[in-house]
Each structure stands twice: as structure tokens, then as C-alpha cells.
Amino acid sequence: MKLSIIVPVYNEEKTVERVIKELKKLSIEKEIIVVDDGSTDATPGILKRIRGIRVIRHGKNLGKGAAIATGMKRAKGDAVLIQDADLEYKPKDIPKLVKALEKFNAGAVFGYRFLRRRGKRLVLHDFGNMLLSFLTSLLFLRSVPDMETGYKLIKRDFVEKIHLRAKRFEIEPELTAKLLKQKCRIKFVLVEFEARGFEEGKKIRIWDGKLLCLLC
Numbered sequence: 001m002k003l004s005i006i007v008p009v010y011n012e013e014k015t016v017e018r019v020i021k022e023l024k025k026l027s028i029e030k031e032i033i034v035v036d037d038g039s040t041d042a043t044p045g046i047l048k049r050i051r052g053i054r055v056i057r058h059g060k061n062l063g064k065g066a067a068i069a070t071g072m073k074r075a076k077g078d079a080v081l082i083q084d085a086d087l088e089y090k091p092k093d094i095p096k097l098v099k100a101l102e103k104f105n106a107g108a109v110f111g112y113r114f115l116r117r118r119g120k121r122l123v124l125h126d127f128g129n130m131l132l133s134f135l136t137s138l139l140f141l142r143s144v145p146d147m148e149t150g151y152k153l154i155k156r157d158f159v160e161k162i163h164l165r166a167k168r169f170e171i172e173p174e175l176t177a178k179l180l181k182q183k184c185r186i187k188f189v190l191v192e193f194e195a196r197g198f199e200e201g202k203k204i205r206i207w208d209g210k211l212l213c214l215l216c
Contacts, residue, residue, distance in 0.1 A: 001028075001029070001077075001078045001079060001098065001101075001102070002029045002030065002031070002076070002077040002078050002079075003028055003029065003030040003031075003077050003078070003079055003080075003081055003094075003098065003153075004030070004031050004033060004071075004075035004076060004077030004079070004080045004081070004156075005023055005030055005031070005032050005033065005080075005081050005083050005094075006033050006035065006067075006068060006071030006072065006075065006080060006081070006082050006083065007019065007020070007023070007032065007033065007034045007035070007071075007083050007084075007085050008035050008037060008064050008067035008068055008071065008082070008084070008085065009034060009035065009036055009037065009039065009043060009047075009067075009085035010036075010037040010038065010039055010043075010061055010064075010067075011039045011040060011041045011043060012039070012043055012085040012086055013039075013041045013042040013043050013046060015085060015086050015087045016034075016043055016046055016047065016085045017046050017050065018087065019083065019084075019085050019086075019087050019091065020032065020034070020050055020053060022090075022091040022092070023083065023091050023094075024052060025091075026091060026094055026095065027095075028094070028095060028098060030077070031054065031075075031076060031077060032052070032053040032054065033053070033054045033056065033071045033074055033075060034047055034053050034054065034055045034056070034085075035055075035056045035057075035058070035067040035068070035070050035071045036055060036056070036057040036058065037058045037061050037062055037063065037064070037066065037067040038057075038058045038059060038060040038061035038062065039061075044057065054074070056070055056071070056074060058070070062167055063166075063167035063168035063169075063171075064168060064169055064171055065164060065165075065166035065167045065168055065169070065170065065171030065174070066167045068082060068164070068171055069164040072159055072162075072164070075156070075159070077156065078155070078156050079098075079101060079153055079154060079155050079156055080153070080154050080156065080159050081094060081097065081151075081152070081153045081154075082150060082151070082152050083151075084150050087194070088150070088193060088194055088195060089111060089150060089151045089191060089192075089193060090191070090192045090194070092192075093111060093151070093189075093191040093192060094153075096189055096191070097109045097111060097151065097153045097189055097191075098153065100187050100189045101153055101155070101187075104185070104187050105185075106155075106185045106186065106187040107154070107155050107157070107158050107179065107182075107184035107185045107186065108152060108153060108154040108155065108158060108179055108184050108185070108186045108187075109152075109153045109186070109187045109188075109189055110146060110149050110151060110152055110153075110176075110186055110187070110188050110189070111146075111149050111150075111151030111152075111188075111189060111190075111191035111193075112145055112146045112149065112188040112189060112190050112191065113146055113149055113151075113191060113193035114145075114146065114193075128148075129146065129147065129148040132147050132148060132173060133145055133146060133147040133148070136173070136176060136177065136180070140177075140180040140181075142180055142186075144176065144180070144186070145188055146188065147172065147173060147176045148172045148173065149172070150172065151191055152172075152175060152176075154175075154179065154184075158179060158182055158184050161182055162175070162178050162179070162182075
């Protein structure tokens with residue numbers, strides 16, 4: 001199975017090179033698609049000197065959702081994985097997600113964060129995610145313990161049926177809702193998560209998990 005790894009990035013000069021190096025080390029067939037969402041720091045220059053990746057640049061900042069949509073349109077793999085550029089999620093967990101996708105013949109595998117987390121604890125964000133995950137489970141009559149997770153591995157068949165509207169971080173509930181509407185079988189796998197604070201560059205805000213996206 002060939003994996004398309006989409007890396008949406010906006011002003012991540014401190015971590016983007018490291019995350020790409022870790023992705024390159026993975027012993028799986030893959031393509032790495034980096035979507036630079038209008039970065040204004042040193043990120044564009046860093047990406048220019050890294051070989052073996054595809055870089056797509058937005059002329060201005062459109063949002064994480066827009067960057068993911070751009071990457072998905074260019075992806076050629078059998079499955080698509082979203083990898084944030086800030087290293088809150090660890091590339092070493094990717095083989096575990098791929099193995100689960102094949103073992104359980106799932107349509108998607110999500111990384112479950114809350115038993116192996118480190119770093120900053122943002123209580124409001126955790127509460128918001130728990131509430132949205134509960135409402136998602138209730139609406140779709142499916143167990144969805146971590147709807148807002150950024151680690152989503154999705155088979156190409158399902159990706160091709162999704163028309164994304166979200167531009168910012170509401171991409172996470174939109175993707176989850178649209179996969180569930182397709183009756184996609186989603187497995188959850190425990191992954192390591194190292195949360196960072198706003199002073200470290202975290203960009204998502206609690207209102208980015210818009211409830212309306214559950215009905216997309």
C-alpha cells in the first residue's frame with residue numbers, strides 16, 4: 001500500500017524540517033505532500049532545500065482545512081494520512097495506524113490521544129473535544145472517542161467521495177462526520193500526543209470545532 005502523507009504547514013520554521021526528516025525515515029512506500037499555507041516566516045526557504053517531497057504553496061493563508069483539501073486533490077496513494085507540522089503527533093506511530101488499517105480492513109484509522117499525552121493541558125479544549133465526540137457518537141450511533149484528533153488515515157476510496165467545505169480547523173469534525181455518513185468503518189489506535197500551548201505556536205481555538213460541521 002502506498003501512503004500519501006499530507007503535511008499542512010503555516011509558520012512552522014522550528015519544527016517542519018524535523019517532522020519531514022522523521023517521515024522520510026519510515027520504511028513504508030509513501031509520498032510526502034507539503035502544503036505551505038502562505039507562511040510568512042522562514043518555512044518557505046526551509047522547504048525549498050528539502051529533497052524528496054512535493055511542495056504546494058498557497059499565495060495567502062487560507063486555513064488548515066483548505067491546505068488539507070489541496071493536498072488530497074494531489075494525493076496518488078492508496079490511503080491518505082494527515083500529519084501536522086508541529087510534532088504534537090509523532091511520525092513513529094504511523095506504521096501502527098497503517099497496520100490497523102490493513103488488519104481490521106477499516107476504511108479509516110484515527111489516532112486516539114488521551115491515554116498517552118504529554119505537554120500542555122488545555123482544559124477547555126479537552127472539554128470541547130469530549131463534548132463534540134459525545135455528540136458525534138450520539139448523532140451517528142457509533143463510538144467516536146476522539147473526533148477532533150488530527151491523526152486521520154483514510155483509504156483513497158473514501159477520500160474521493162468527500163467534498164470538503166471547511167477552511168480552518170473545523171476540518172476535523174467535517175471529515176469525521178462525512179466518513180460516518182459514508183458508513184466508513186473507523187478504528188481508533190492509541191498514539192502519543194505532546195500538546196503545545198499558544199505561546200509555543202498552537203493556533204486552534206475552542207470555537208474552531210464548529211458544531212454545524214457535524215451535520216455537513
